[in-house]
Amino acid sequence: MKWNSETIVRQVLTVIAFSSIAGLLLIALFILKEGLPFILKIGPQAFLLNSNWDPANGHYGIYPMIVASIWITLGAMLVGAPLGVAGAIFLNEFVPKPAMRVIKPTLELLAGIPSVVFGFIGVMVLAPLIRAYLGGPGLSLLAGALILGIMILPTVISISTDAIAAVPASYREGALALGATRWQAVHMVILKAARSGILASIILAMGRAVGETMAVIMVAGNAVKIPHGPLDSVRTLTANIALEMGYATGLHRQALFATGVVLFIFIMILNSLAGLVLRKKVRRS
Amino acid sequence: MTASTQTKVDVQAFNLHYGAFHALKNISIKFVDRKITALIGPSGCGKSTLLRCLNRMNDLIPTVRTEGRILLDGRNIYGSDIDVCDLRKKVGMVFQRPNPFPLSVRDNVSFGLRVAGQSDPAQVDAVVERSLRAAWLWDALSDKLDEPALELPLDQQQRLCVARLLAIEPEVILMDEPCSALDPIATSRIEELMLDLRRQYTIVIVTHNMQQAARISDFSGYMLLGDLIEYDVTKTLFTSPRDPRTQDYISGRYG
Structure with missing residues (x-):
C-alpha cells in the first residue's frame, strides 16, 4: 500500500515537473513558429538592419529598436553595475553583521517593487528633472537607463554579495596579516577571488535590463528612431512588442513575434554567458 | 634562561576576554630575539589567542576586550x-x-x-627571487612564477606563505600550527626552514605536536585554560618541569 502511494506521488510530481518544462518549450516553439517564417520571408537583413519601421506601409526594419535596446542596457549597466558592486562590497566588508540583517532583506524587498512603480517614479520625478536641467523631452534614453540601472541593483547586489561572502575568510586574514588595509584586502584579493560571481551577477542583470518592458515604455518616450544622444526619445524591442501587439494583425503581428525571437536570442546569449562564467569558477575551485 | 638573551616581545600582565569568556588570564611572557619559542597546550588553552594578540589579529573579532601591555622593542603595540x-x-x-x-x-x-x-618591476623581481630562495622555493618555482599559487602542492603553498611574509622583511614571525595540514616529510622541510630562519627572525610557534616543540624550539611555554603554567628553556621544560600539570601534559597523561 505504502509502495503504491509512493509511486503515485512520484508520478504526479513527474507529470507536473515535465508540464512546466513543456510549457517553456511550447512558448519558445510558439514564438519561433510565428516569428521565424516572417524573418525568412522578408530576409534577416531587411528585418534587422533596416531603420524604417512603418507597418502600415509594409516596412518592418527594427534596427532603431535594436540600437535603443543595446544603448539603454549599456546605460543601465553603467549606472547599476558600479553601484551594485560597490554596495555588495560595502555590505560584506564594512557593515556590522546586525545591521546586515536589516539591510539585506530591505534590498531584497526592492526587487519586489513592481516595475510599473519604477516607471511611475521615472515619469513623475526623473523625466521632469532631465527636461529642466539637461533639456530634450525628458522621456529619454537617459531616463530609461537610469531607471533600469536602479531596477537591476537588487540582482547585482544580492548575487555579488553571495559571491564575496563565499570568498574564504583565510584570504582576508592573510591579506590583513601582511599589513594590508581593509580596502587593499578587498581590491587586491577578495574582488579577484569573487570575480566570476560578480561578473555573472552583471550578466544576469543585463538579461533583466534587456527584457524589462513596463518601466521602459513609461520613461523612454517610445519614438522609433535611432538615438543621436542620451536625451533622445527611444523605443526598445520590448516596448515595440508591448505597444503594438494589441492592434497588430497579419504581417505586422508576425513582425512583432519576430521581434520577440530577436529578444529571445539576446537573452539566451546573456544567460549562457552567465552560466559559462559560473561554471568556469566551479571548475577552478 | 641565560642573561645574554635579549627580549624582543614582552607580554606584561595581559588579559583577553571574548565577551564574557576570560580567554587569557594575566599572561606575562618574554619572547627572546632570534630564538624559536613554542607555545604548547591542549586545544582551547589560549595559545593561538595569545599568538594572535602579538600582531593584533584578534582586533578583527568584535567582542574582544584586552587589558595589559605587549611591548615590541619596548613599545606598547596596544598603545x-x-x-x-x-x-x-x-x-x-x-x-x-x-x-x-x-x-x-x-x-x-x-x-x-x-x-x-x-611597483618597480626590477625591484619586485629581485624581492620575489630573494624571498623564494629564503623559503627554499626558488629551485622548484623559478620557472612557475606566473602559475596560479593554488595549484601548488600543500607544503609548497605553506612555504610560499612564508616567502610572502619574508618579502616584507618582518622582525617577528608568528606560526599558528604551520604543519598541521602537512604530511611528515613536508613537516620536516618546514621545520628545517624555521631553524634556518631563526638566524634572522624571532619566531613564535603554536603547536599541538610536542615532539615538534622539543625538536625545534629554544624556549617553550605550556598553557592551560588561559593560564601560562610554565615557561622555560625547552630542554628544561621537557626533562624536568617544575609544575606537575606540565609533567602530566608532556608525559601524555593529559591533553
Missing part, C-alpha cells in the same frame, strides 16, 4: 599611537592552513610590496 598595518608588517603570521591568494606565485610573493605601494 594609541600604533598603526596596526605597520605593526603587522613587523610581526608577520603564517596560518594553520596554507592560505596563498588566488593569484600567481609572483603576485603572492610581491603582495606585501604592492600593499606598500612598491
Whole structure:
C-alpha cells in the first residue's frame, strides 16, 4: 500500500515537473513558429538592419529598436553595475553583521517593487528633472537607463554579495596579516577571488535590463528612431512588442513575434554567458 | 634562561576576554630575539589567542576586550599611537592552513610590496627571487612564477606563505600550527626552514605536536585554560618541569 502511494506521488510530481518544462518549450516553439517564417520571408537583413519601421506601409526594419535596446542596457549597466558592486562590497566588508540583517532583506524587498512603480517614479520625478536641467523631452534614453540601472541593483547586489561572502575568510586574514588595509584586502584579493560571481551577477542583470518592458515604455518616450544622444526619445524591442501587439494583425503581428525571437536570442546569449562564467569558477575551485 | 638573551616581545600582565569568556588570564611572557619559542597546550588553552594578540589579529573579532601591555622593542603595540598595518608588517603570521591568494606565485610573493605601494618591476623581481630562495622555493618555482599559487602542492603553498611574509622583511614571525595540514616529510622541510630562519627572525610557534616543540624550539611555554603554567628553556621544560600539570601534559597523561 505504502509502495503504491509512493509511486503515485512520484508520478504526479513527474507529470507536473515535465508540464512546466513543456510549457517553456511550447512558448519558445510558439514564438519561433510565428516569428521565424516572417524573418525568412522578408530576409534577416531587411528585418534587422533596416531603420524604417512603418507597418502600415509594409516596412518592418527594427534596427532603431535594436540600437535603443543595446544603448539603454549599456546605460543601465553603467549606472547599476558600479553601484551594485560597490554596495555588495560595502555590505560584506564594512557593515556590522546586525545591521546586515536589516539591510539585506530591505534590498531584497526592492526587487519586489513592481516595475510599473519604477516607471511611475521615472515619469513623475526623473523625466521632469532631465527636461529642466539637461533639456530634450525628458522621456529619454537617459531616463530609461537610469531607471533600469536602479531596477537591476537588487540582482547585482544580492548575487555579488553571495559571491564575496563565499570568498574564504583565510584570504582576508592573510591579506590583513601582511599589513594590508581593509580596502587593499578587498581590491587586491577578495574582488579577484569573487570575480566570476560578480561578473555573472552583471550578466544576469543585463538579461533583466534587456527584457524589462513596463518601466521602459513609461520613461523612454517610445519614438522609433535611432538615438543621436542620451536625451533622445527611444523605443526598445520590448516596448515595440508591448505597444503594438494589441492592434497588430497579419504581417505586422508576425513582425512583432519576430521581434520577440530577436529578444529571445539576446537573452539566451546573456544567460549562457552567465552560466559559462559560473561554471568556469566551479571548475577552478 | 641565560642573561645574554635579549627580549624582543614582552607580554606584561595581559588579559583577553571574548565577551564574557576570560580567554587569557594575566599572561606575562618574554619572547627572546632570534630564538624559536613554542607555545604548547591542549586545544582551547589560549595559545593561538595569545599568538594572535602579538600582531593584533584578534582586533578583527568584535567582542574582544584586552587589558595589559605587549611591548615590541619596548613599545606598547596596544598603545594609541600604533598603526596596526605597520605593526603587522613587523610581526608577520603564517596560518594553520596554507592560505596563498588566488593569484600567481609572483603576485603572492610581491603582495606585501604592492600593499606598500612598491611597483618597480626590477625591484619586485629581485624581492620575489630573494624571498623564494629564503623559503627554499626558488629551485622548484623559478620557472612557475606566473602559475596560479593554488595549484601548488600543500607544503609548497605553506612555504610560499612564508616567502610572502619574508618579502616584507618582518622582525617577528608568528606560526599558528604551520604543519598541521602537512604530511611528515613536508613537516620536516618546514621545520628545517624555521631553524634556518631563526638566524634572522624571532619566531613564535603554536603547536599541538610536542615532539615538534622539543625538536625545534629554544624556549617553550605550556598553557592551560588561559593560564601560562610554565615557561622555560625547552630542554628544561621537557626533562624536568617544575609544575606537575606540565609533567602530566608532556608525559601524555593529559591533553
